[in-house]
């Protein structure tokens with residue numbers, strides 16, 4: 001079964017990061033970056049930029065892919081291949097949408113208890129500016145069975 005390619009964008013400033021409270025669908029009631037599926041005819045980066053606009057109204061003007069995590073769920077054949085981007089510069093007005101309620105968080109107050117459990121493992125690598133790739137196996141949506149993360153060159 002081919003992987004399902006998804007995007008995740010974390011817009012980060014010096015001392016704060018932009019997250020959105022997911023109001024419906026996959027990951028509902030958890031804070032997360034912005035992202036979604038990659039559509040036919042668009043690159044992964046174009047898909048990432050589109051999802052940010054759709055989910056919070058901002059237009060990314062500078063962003064780069066910094067990580068990739070393959071997620072497996074016990075009992076499900078399809079791997080989620082999540083491409084993670086750091087958003088550096090943006091334009092536009094932050095807005096709440098049907099999908100997401102955006103909010104800025106201080107880097108020392110990231111609400112990990114209300115996020116996907118894997119975030120606590122790879123956010124520290126992301127926040128020190130490293131590139132990374134990993135594989136994380138879940139049982140359901142709350143239990144991590146295996147986690148392997150590799151830090152690549154430091155950007």
Ligand SMILES: CN1CCN(c2cc(NC3CC3)nc(N)n2)CC1
Nearest residue numbers: 006007008032035036071116118119
């Ligand atoms: C489009 N979405 C869906 C997937 N996603 C995930 C997934 C994730 N863990 C995986 C066990 C689910 N952890 C974060 N932080 N984000 C990014 C946005």
